[in-house]
Amino acid sequence: MKHFYLLLILFCFFSCKENKKNNIIQLIQEWKNKEILFPNHLVFTVLGEDTVNFSFSNTQYRVLSYMDSIGCTSCKLQLSQWKNFISEVDSLTGPKTAFVFYFSPKNVDELHYIIRREAFKYPVCFDMNDSLNKLNHFPADIDFQTFLLDKNNEVIAIGNPIRNPKIKELYMKILLGRETVSKNEITILETEVSLNNTSLPLGNFSWEKEQKVVFTMKNTGNNTLVIDAVATSCGCTKVEYDKEPVRPGGSVDLHVSYKAEHPEHFNKTITVYCNAKVSPLLLKIMGNAE
Structure with a gap:
């Protein structure tokens, strides 16, 4: 048993x-x-x-x-x-x-x-x-x-x-x-969300200059939206957001900052774990740090 x-728990997490x-x-x-x-x-x-x-x-x-x-x-x-x-x-x-x-x-x-x-x-x-x-x-x-x-x-x-x-x-x-x-x-009250963007290009910029963008998540379902955690694919990418639950009709901004360690072309992923039916949500930033 x-x-x-x-097995059941792991299945529920994906x-x-x-x-x-x-x-x-x-x-x-x-x-x-x-x-x-x-x-x-x-x-x-x-x-x-x-x-x-x-x-x-x-x-x-x-x-x-x-x-x-x-x-x-x-x-x-x-x-x-x-x-x-x-x-x-x-x-x-x-x-x-x-x-x-x-x-x-x-x-x-x-x-x-x-x-x-x-x-x-x-x-x-x-x-x-x-x-x-x-x-x-x-x-x-x-x-x-x-x-x-x-x-x-x-x-x-x-x-x-x-x-x-x-x-x-x-x-x-x-x-x-x-x-x-x-x-x-393991019973979770799920909701639905919409995003203003799932991918944001940052273009060309100096690798020494920090870049910042914002993704907005809106709770379009009938239950409260709760973000459990946000993970990034690299330590050079940071995410800040209000950790308070979001009521139906409300929204939350994910403030993403990227600071290159060296010149590179990059494609970074931000993974949002929450009680949305489509969780985890995958967001991307990409660009060329010159």
């Missing part, structure tokens, strides 16, 4: 086309209870410099996060949010949960720089041969390259708690011993 609830839903269900079924295999003789370091004797064999749970070499490293890591999540878990569960980071970067110098810049003082394995992935064949989707494991390294839940607040909620339920929930607990 427990595994049924985990509102998407039928084919994608089926793919997610198949993926969850494939990884449920699967044992993760770890390579021998890999080294963990802190801040990319000091080697540490890191072991998680005596912990009850392990949160395993893998990062491949595809795409923007800084966008994928979001280390500041990981620090907040680790601190929250440690304060609530104590030492029974370990966080295990395996990174297979295309540019190790860039990864060293990001880790030092973010003062990320947790053990990290630089898996240059991608040994962990070769043993386990992880999903290609970054949203499913993070796993919650039990003491036998078997998968209890799959999903990135940094990129999806509902996955974070699920992880916390499990870690706190409340992984089976009643149907009433």
Whole structure:
């Protein structure tokens, strides 16, 4: 029954086309209870410099996060949010949960720089041969390259708690011993929303100049609109908004700011998790920081 609830909860967290839903269900079924295999003789370091004797064999749970070499490293890591999540878990569960980071970067110098810049003082394995992935064949989707494991390294839940607040909620339920929930607990009063834009081009501008745009969400349904969280695909994109519930007929502005770290052509995604029937909502900004 427990595994049924985990599958049901995860299914409820993704509102998407039928084919994608089926793919997610198949993926969850494939990884449920699967044992993760770890390579021998890999080294963990802190801040990319000091080697540490890191072991998680005596912990009850392990949160395993893998990062491949595809795409923007800084966008994928979001280390500041990981620090907040680790601190929250440690304060609530104590030492029974370990966080295990395996990174297979295309540019190790860039990864060293990001880790030092973010003062990320947790053990990290630089898996240059991608040994962990070769043993386990992880999903290609970054949203499913993070796993919650039990003491036998078997998968209890799959999903990135940094990129999806509902996955974070699920992880916390499990870690706190409340992984089976009643149907009433997952009943959500949904509403409908409309957006003035879903994609905003910022054009060409100096990479040193911060850019700001506004997306407006209007509650066009019959129930109160509640935004659970807003996630960005990169730390260079920030979003501010009024966190008060929005009554039917009302609206809320999402103030998005983008500050490039270097010249680049960019296409960034803002994901809005809320009680809209079409949640999560995907917004995009794009342009050329010269």
